[in-house]
Amino acid sequence: MNQPKKPLPVWADIILIPLINILLALFVAGIIIYLIGENPFEALKILIYGAFGYDEAIGYTLYYTTNFIFTGLAVAIAFHANLFNIGGEGQAYIGGLGVAIVMITLDGYLPFWALLPLAILVAMLFGALWAAIPAYLQAYRGSHIVITTIMFNFIAANLMVYLLVNVFIVPGSMSPESRIFADNAHLPFMHEILAWFDIQVASTPLNISFLIALLFCVFLWLFIWHTRWGYELRTVGFSESAATYAGINSKKVVMMTMIISGALAGMVGINEIMGVHHKLLLDFVAGYGFTGIAVALMGRNHPVGIIVASLLFGALYQGGAELTFDMPNVSREMVVAIQGLIILFSGALTYMSKPWLERFFHIFSHSKPTKMEA
DSSP states (O other), rough: OOOOOOOOHHHHIIIIIIHHHHHHHHHHHHHHHHTTTOOHHHHHHHHHHHHHSSSHHHHHHHHHHHHHHHHHHHHHHHHHHOOOOHHOOOHHHHHHHHHHHHHHTTTSSSSSOOOOHHHHHHHHHHHHHHHHHHHHHEEEEEOOOOHHHHHHHHHHHHHHHHHEEEEEEOOOOOOOOOOOOGGGGGOOOOHHHHHHHOOOOOSSSBBBBHHHHHHHHHHHHHOOOOHHHEEEEEEEHHHHHHHTTTTOOOOHHHHHHHHHHHHHHHHHHHIIIIIIISOOTTTTTHHHHHHHHHHHHTTTTOOOHHHHHHHHHHHHHHHHHHHHHHTTOHHHHHHHHHHHHHHHTTTTTTTTTTTHHHHHHHHHHHHHHOTTTT
């Protein structure tokens, strides 16, 4: 009589399956690179060196990682409540708008230590409000969260075009962007902070929002797994009917979850608008909201996993740029295709390897002698 297969160990589900998916994606990418006449091992070497081989590369990698952490956390908390928030792109856009409004209005009156917490609050507030509308439509009107969040991405993009062309544009300028913020409205760059301690590194866009992103990982971990609200959120995600039977108001949980999710996505505006560009401009989100979906899936919706997955995608962004420079046959579009393969294997094909892994662990566990046999 066949015994039922035991589920995979937690470490295998969290670590081994994502690692196998990455290796499969890189294997397929290596075949493509080989077919165009390049050495896939040399390409991998260049990609890794371009992401981590010198101080400037590390700075850019961590800069990209920061945005992926924020959007990955935004998607992850929604996943825990069985909600698929695809609106991180629009929520990040509107969060950046909130940061710009604070800076343009108050950078001539308030010092940096007052502007930073205010900008964080407004970025989270604007992102939360933009996510609250689809949340309300899902909770109280039955509209599907996937459809409404996608629609709100387009609304946010067109709203930003209108505002930059008609409201925030510098008079007499042909470029749709706001004025540059005053110096007291700039986040300190990490190379500037390290210089205070006589550590000289190359100038990169990496700024203190990276440390803020790590703090948000800790706060979200505490919230989801160590608070009553987090327990209610996970209960609704596991079974909404069971949660309702237990007295949990699922509609309020949906609203709360999406508001937090939008607030996290809005933090991209801190890194991009206050930390790097120091002005409001078009397309500063650059696809971070959509990549956050893959980051959350690969990181198994856990803050630690999201940090690792964000670092991987940050390395692909930075190392991919180096790869296109050193290997002319490898175009920017091909690097995007490699990123797409990782998203494919980590998203749609997440558990492709799970059945044979379960068989392996099942056979391996039964090959060990039991205590009675010993």
